[in-house]
Amino acid sequence: MTDTTAAVTYGNYLKIDELLSLQQPRSEGPEHDELLFIIVHQVYELWFKELLHEFDRVRRLLEDDEPHRAQHTLKRILTILKVMVAQLDILETMTPLEFLTFRERLDAASGFQSDQFRQIEFVRGVKSTAAIQRFPEGSRARAELQRRHQEPTLWDAFLRYLSREGYAVPDSQLQRDVIAAVEPSPEIQQILIELYRKDTKNAELCERLVDLDEGIQEWRYRHVKMVERTIGMKRGTGGSSGAAYLRETTGRPLFPDLWEIRSQL
Numbered sequence: 001m002t003d004t005t006a007a008v009t010y011g012n013y014l015k016i017d018e019l020l021s022l023q024q025p026r027s028e029g030p031e032h033d034e035l036l037f038i039i040v041h042q043v044y045e046l047w048f049k050e051l052l053h054e055f056d057r058v059r060r061l062l063e064d065d066e067p068h069r070a071q072h073t074l075k076r077i078l079t080i081l082k083v084m085v086a087q088l089d090i091l092e093t094m095t096p097l098e099f100l101t102f103r104e105r106l107d108a109a110s111g112f113q114s115d116q117f118r119q120i121e122f123v124r125g126v127k128s129t130a131a132i133q134r135f136p137e138g139s140r141a142r143a144e145l146q147r148r149h150q151e152p153t154l155w156d157a158f159l160r161y162l163s164r165e166g167y168a169v170p171d172s173q174l175q176r177d178v179i180a181a182v183e184p185s186p187e188i189q190q191i192l193i194e195l196y197r198k199d200t201k202n203a204e205l206c207e208r209l210v211d212l213d214e215g216i217q218e219w220r221y222r223h224v225k226m227v228e229r230t231i232g233m234k235r236g237t238g239g240s241s242g243a244a245y246l247r248e249t250t251g252r253p254l255f256p257d258l259w260e261i262r263s264q265l
């Protein structure tokens, strides 16, 4: 019998033909810079996919009491975040006039509608039902967001891990509503101060969580600066006030206790 299975090649393993068919500019011509715009966004979506894959792993490793491996995975996440921030430099080579050659072809499309970005926010503890309802019933995006809405956040997994490590995390924190935003807690701050002073292993883990928080804020800051230099104060295609809306979302830490203790150490 002959083997009908095609040999694995670079092209068929990575689905290169399919991949290269996915960039479809909408402008007439098409305008030169639209390809770059599409590719940069598609690359971001791939990184978002990878980040979600790694976040799930960090949470599982914390649940399995594997702090070193969780830290290792956080390091990978941070390295990806650095690359993601650096990638904005490429898009910043597009001038405001170059962007205008195809901007109106975007209609109401905007990064605001990225469900994977919202999923990352959900994992980190910023959840909203409005973000779920923007996606049609039965869509992949809505199903993923609904699932993540109910799941414990990274912070919840971390608190439960600390409790198993012997720290007196109050029950109110261990059983907190995983949908609610993480609020600063004096009790948790006391625990973290004690931990930083005498528990190097877990202090390192906390530092990686601070890196993560800072990394996302860095992306947000760079994104808003890019928006300001490309469209100034114009409204966003997604319907928001644009840079003014985006500026409000920068500089908000998601793990407030980890930042708060710095002035108390």
Ligand code: HEM
Residues within 6 Å of the ligand: 040, 041, 044, 045, 091, 099, 109, 110, 111, 112, 113, 114, 117, 223, 226, 227, 230, 231, 235, 236, 237, 238, 239, 240, 241, 242, 243, 245, 246, 249
């Ligand atoms: C020329 C380039 C870009 C411009 C002018 C731009 C502009 C904007 C604006 C104005 C908003 C606010 C929502 C709206 O009304 O549309 C926004 C949101 C957003 N953009 Fe961009 N953007 C650019 C590139 C990117 C890239 C490369 C990404 C990567 C995926 C991205 C991801 C996002 C995300 C995730 C949001 C939602 C942020 C939030 O709601 O917290 N943007 N963008």
